Amino acid sequence: xxxxxxxxxxxxxxxxxxxxxxxxxxxxxxxxxxxxxxxxxxxxxxxxxxxxxxxxxxxxxxxxxxxxxxxxxxxxxxxxxxxxxxxxxxxxxxxxxxxxxxxxxxxxxxxxxxxxxxxxxxxxxxxxxxxxxxxxxxxxxxxxxxxxxxxxxxxxxxxxxxxxxxxxxxxxxxxxxxxxxxxxxxxxxxxxxxxxxxxxxxxxxxxxxxxxxxxxxxxxxxxxxxxxxxxxxxxxxxxxxxxxxxxxxxxxxxxxxxxxxxxxxxxxxxxxxxxxxxxxxxxxxxxxxxxxxxxxxxxxxxxxxxx
Amino acid sequence: xxxxxxxxxxxxxxxxxxxxxxxxxxxxxxxxxxxxxxxxxxxxxxxxxxxxxxxxxxxxxxxxxxxxxxxxxxxxxxxxxxxxxxxxxxxxxxxxxxxxxxxxxxxxxxxxxxxxxxxxxxxxxxxxxxxxxxxxxx
Numbered sequence: 001x002x003x004x005x006x007x008x009x010x011x012x013x014x015x016x017x018x019x020x021x022x023x024x025x026x027x028x029x030x031x032x033x034x035x036x037x038x039x040x041x042x043x044x045x046x047x048x049x050x051x052x053x054x055x056x057x058x059x060x061x062x063x064x065x066x067x068x069x070x071x072x073x074x075x076x077x078x079x080x081x082x083x084x085x086x087x088x089x090x091x092x093x094x095x096x097x098x099x100x101x102x103x104x105x106x107x108x109x110x111x112x113x114x115x116x117x118x119x120x121x122x123x124x125x126x127x128x129x130x131x132x133x134x135x136x137x138x139x140x141x142x143x144x145x146x147x148x149x150x151x152x153x154x155x156x157x158x159x160x161x162x163x164x165x166x167x168x169x170x171x172x173x174x175x176x177x178x179x180x181x182x183x184x185x186x187x188x189x190x191x192x193x194x195x196x197x198x199x200x201x202x203x204x205x206x207x208x209x210x211x212x213x214x215x216x217x218x219x220x221x222x223x224x225x226x227x228x229x230x231x232x233x234x235x236x237x238x239x240x241x242x243x244x245x246x247x248x249x250x251x252x253x254x255x256x257x258x259x260x261x262x263x264x265x266x267x268x269x270x271x272x273x274x275x276x277x278x279x280x281x282x283x284x285x286x287x288x289x290x291x292x293x294x295x296x297x298x299x300x301x302x303x304x305x306x307x
Numbered sequence: 308x309x310x311x312x313x314x315x316x317x318x319x320x321x322x323x324x325x326x327x328x329x330x331x332x333x334x335x336x337x338x339x340x341x342x343x344x345x346x347x348x349x350x351x352x353x354x355x356x357x358x359x360x361x362x363x364x365x366x367x368x369x370x371x372x373x374x375x376x377x378x379x380x381x382x383x384x385x386x387x388x389x390x391x392x393x394x395x396x397x398x399x400x401x402x403x404x405x406x407x408x409x410x411x412x413x414x415x416x417x418x419x420x421x422x423x424x425x426x427x428x429x430x431x432x433x434x435x436x437x438x439x440x441x442x443x444x445x
Contacts, residue, residue, distance in 0.1 A: 066393055066414065100395060100411040126434055130397060130411045173437040214437060271371035271435075273394040 052156045055088040055116070056201075056289035058238030059258035061127065062109040063099035066274055070282070072099065072260040073108060078305050079259040079288050080115040086290050089155065091116050094238035094256060095125030095166065095203030097141065101132065106140045124149065125203040125238060126166040126175075133167050150181050152188050158293055159192060161185065163202035165217050173214025175204030182222050194229045197298065199291075201236040207246055207253050210266035215240055227251060234291075234298045240272070242285075243302050254300060257287035363387060366440065368396050368412070368432070373440035380422060382444055387419040388412070396432040403428030403442070 057079055064072040083091060093113065098105035106128075113120050122141035124134045134149060143162065144151040152161045163185070165175035189198075200206070206223065208216035217223075227233045233251040241258035242265070261274040262285035277285060287304040362383070367374050368390045380386065390396050390412040398409040398418050404426040409418035411434075422428070422444045432438040 063413075100413060102411075127395065127411075130395070130434060131408070169433070169436050171431075171436050173435050212437070214435065271392070271394070273371070273392060276393075 051292070051294045053086065053088045053290060053292045054155070055083045055086060055091040055118075056094060056236055056256055056291065057083060057091055057113075057116075057259060058094040058256040058289075059096040059125065059241055059260055060093070060109055060112075061096055061099040061258065061260035062112070063102060063105040064260050064274070066261070066276075069261065069274075070279070073112060075283070075286055075305060076109070076112050076259045077115065078283070079286070080112055082303065082305065083116045083288050084118075088116075088118060088290065090119040090121065092160075092162075092201050092236065093120055093122045093141075094201050094236055095123050096127040096238060096258075097122060097125070097137070098128055099260075101128055101130040101134075101136060103136050106136060110140055121153070121160070121162060121201075123162045123164060123201060123203055124166055126169060129166050134164070146184070148178070148181055148184075150184060156293065158197045158199055158298075159189075161188065161198065161200045163200060163206075163223070165202045165204045165206070169214065170218045172211065172218075174211060175202070175206075175214070175217035175220075177217060177219050177223055182219070182226070185223060186226050189226055189230075192230075195231055197232040197234070197293070198227060198230045199234045199236065199298065200227065203237065204239045205237045205244075205253065205255055206235050207248070209240060209244060209255070212267065213272040215266060215272070224248075224251065232298065236289075236291075240266075241275075243287075254289075256289050257285070257302060257304065259286050259288070259305070262286065365389065367391050368438075371435055371438055373438060376439065377441045377443070379443040379445065382425055383421065383423060384444070385419050385421040386442060387417055389417045390414055395434055396438070397434055399431055399433040401429045401431055403430075404444075408433075 060076040061072045062076065097109045121143060124137045128134055128137040138144070138149050142149055149164045150162060152159060154160070163177060163181065165177050168176045168178065170176055204217050205215055206217050206220040210216070228249065231250055235251060235253045237253070237255045238258070240255050241261065241263035242255065243257060244255045246253040262277060263272050264275050283306040284304050287302055290301045290303065292299045362385065364378050364380050364384055364386045366378060366386060366388045368388060369392060371392065378386065388398050388409070391414070393414055395411050395413050397411055398407065400407045404424040405422070405428070407420045407430070412418055422442060425444045428442040428444065430440050430442070
């Protein structure tokens, strides 16, 4: 955690007025010294936010095998069974569905994911775009109407945005959004009330966790500039196979567990490869996420496969 | 080039043994061998990659690095990359007289390319673009 680069909150006064609680995307205001939840979706809002839950699954790496490690298919099946039991309204898969971008790996992953019995919204990871910039991935899992594969949708008054930051990685290995996608995002958010809760999901972290390993996105700044006016922004990422969270103004960032294998803490060891752990400890390092939107709050619960 | 400092990782030993098999397949004259199947273990010692070779040069991918990172070879030499990491890598050219691009190379797999034109080639792993390598063909 010490390696996490904390950004400055430029408007300190505003930061004092608003306190995000427990990294859960709850926006509070202080009125007369008493903290009160800020009403998002207030009287003037047409799209009222109603309570609902959704799930996040990440980094299933179907096809990954290493020594005595249990198959990524088996651990994804465990994750899917847990997710199905939670009965979310829908599920987000934040990328690295496959290990090698192979058609049969996508097919197996899609089949296992059907076990959640809910709609699944995918974005690709860099393991899903090897050699073909994600052609096979988008053929099976694509939602975007444009060529780049990004998209948005609304659910219960919350606006969801799926971004693609794993095509054209920078020379230092960072994720990249690109001018076309940023222009699309600006247009997508234009005219939306600032009180609309926003959930952004993309594979690689949208903040700089450990750039030496490519754990960040080079051009995240203009994306965040576009999001800054919104009162509640929740950013969901995968890629680093561990839960790290950060709060910056009204924006909360959360990376997720993998369902396949853990990775080392930022900067520990020669590279971000699979972390070898004793078999009986593995499931405590894999997991899924439940997100609950209650009125104007997004509350996250990370649950390991051992729980 | 030697692997002894990393010999404690058993997966590396297995991958190193595959080099003898690679040599047999990669020496087809003028061939552009793109091989990605799992390595078959063979009872050979870990071959040290030669920096200069008339026909073949081996490069290992280990701890997110190409080793050696810079290789000088004669025209017509086949370079064979062997992935000894637990992660997936690729070989993708960035600059040089000819372009080359491997499929995804899981642990223990290999990729070969025969360099027929002189010049300096720069390449990366497209999954981890901070991994850089250079081939100089004379």
